[in-house]
Amino acid sequence: MTNHLNLIAALSALALIAGCGKSGEKAKEAAAVPATTETSPDITGADLKKHIAMLASDDFEGRAPMTPGGKKARDYIAAQMKRIGIEPIGDSYFQPVPFVKKTIDPSKSYLKINVNGAERALAYKSEAVYTTKRAKPVVSFDNSDMVFVGYGIVAPEYNWNDYAGVDVKGKTVVILINDPGFATKDPNLFKGNAMTYYGRWTYKYEEAARQGAAAAIIIHETAPAAYPWQVVESSWSGAQVDLKSDDDGASRCAMEGWVTNDVAHELFKDAGLDLDQLEKAAAKPGFKAVPMTGLKASGEITQAIERASDDNVIGVVRGTEAPNEYVLYTAHWDHLGVKPGKPGEDNIYNGAVDNASGVAAILEIGEKFVHNPPKRSVIIASVTAEESGLLGSAYMADHPPTPLKDIVGGINIDALLPTPKTKDLIVVGYGASEMEDVLQEAAARHSMHLTPDPEPEKGYYYRSDHISFAKKGVPMLDASQGDDFVDGGVAAGEAFAADYTAHRYHQPSDELTDDWDFSGMTETTQILYETGALIANSSAWPTWYDGNEFKAIRDKQRAGATGQ
Secondary structure, X not given: OOOOOOOOHHHOOOHHHHOOOOOOOOOOOOOOOOOOOOOOOOOOHHHHHHHHHHHOOHHHHHHOOOOHXXXXXXXXXXXXXXHHOOEEOOOOOEEEEEEEEEEEOHHHOEEEEEEOOEEEEOXXXXXXXXXXXXXXXXXXXXXXXXXXXOOOOEEHHHOEEOOOOXXXXXXXXXXXXXXXXXHHOOOOOOOOOOOOHHHOHHHHHHHHHHOOOOEEEEEOOHHHHOOOHXXXXXXXXXXXXXXXXXXXXXXXXXXXXXXXXXXXXXHHHHOOOOHHHHHHHHOOOOOOOEEEEEEEEEEEEEEEEEEEEEEEEEEEEOOOOEEEEEEEEEEEOOOOEEOOOOOOOOOEEOOHHHHHHHHHHHHHHHHHHHHOOOOEEEEEEEEOOOOOOOHHHHHHHHOOOOOHHHEEEEEEXXXXXXXXXXXXXXXXXXXXXXXXXXXXXXXXOOOOEEEEOOOHHHOHHHOOOHHHHHOOOOOEEEEEEOOOEOOOHHHHHHHHHHHHHHHOOOOOOOOOOOOOOOHHHHHHHHHHHHHXXXXXXXOOOOOEOOOOOOHHHHHHHHOOOOOO
């Protein structure tokens, strides 16, 4: 789950490993998945509750991928699609997703900086963390010149290129986190305080690889990263799970990592540079990369490689008039599984809110479309391994069941809280696309309004499954019920969200309880259905707003396509 509750679920890189065993009195043999869960053609709280009760039950053991509990979740979702009348989009409801698990041996791995002939080994975890996308037992690079490339951004729509005039092939690039808009708070620079995709660490590593760098090192700062070093340290150390790529990661940098801000200042000083002054310069148009003279980096990663697979569950409601045009709904089915603990402890991470609620919502939406056949087709996709870095959705976006140019737009549902009714919907990444105009029309029918993401600088839009499709051009929407309760106002809503974050988020206590209020969740699900229905029953093609970083991709994707 990654939404407006100030959560950092996309960095939970150990989630797949967490559920690989059972422990505690609560863990038990998985019961057989029931063939049916009877639900009505309408979207109701009672129906949402039935699906959540099943998916978040102890029998599903926290739904970790590649575990018996995860398989039960997939089988349940597919069985429900079949019962409801949602067809498989291909030969099967299941789309296999291949994984690679890489576990670094810290005793045989290192990142060393040669400073004018004197070698400095950076302490693993306390000073630096690193990994590699390359699925090889040993990956190394040696004696690589270091170059400071500012924010490491190539963004034509912002007339920005930090790599202009510099060849970094075989070199180690050192990069600032976030983007120049956040640094300056200038509303005319990128998106001002709101993070763009160019500010995400994922993009920075991707771009460094495109530029041919041997290694890419990000300088950590708490405010622009939106989390402290401890989060980086815990998320990036230990076993890491990734998708198996076609080239087994050979096209990526040999090493991708972070260093602490203190270490970065020391290294820049060793190179005769002032990092604070360079940060200011890097936030201005026309910045040129700066060689870190006298510094050379070497690194080696020794790791154990394991391979496995899991499944996305994908179905479709065929359109009556334009069956080859699609509206997409996504929700991840996975959670954190079972974790070791003391005897007698509750060790099952049931994930009732995160994200049994989202899966329940898309099943309910799919069922309503079955009983109200749309003109365009509607894809219902429940994806795996969101908690390990959006892996299932990334694979689906790379291997779509239908061409991406034919997906009109999409809605991702990641965690619906059991709140009473609200006056608003919060739109994460507000100001991105015309999907929001359609959402506004649907919300107005319920006398509700849209509230922009209250913390756009933290980049939550880039931390859940919709981004996998958005960065490939498909306009995607991420919205959930807001904080302005009909009874109690914003104070009550913020208190509810804070309580969930503090006491249930990514904890065994994220369970379905008798006191859940389904009224807000039901209304939000209904609005998200109506949003999709407005698109599915029209000939319109909502697109990204001018200036959005994904608009050029979509324009190229749709160029010459019929129906635009």
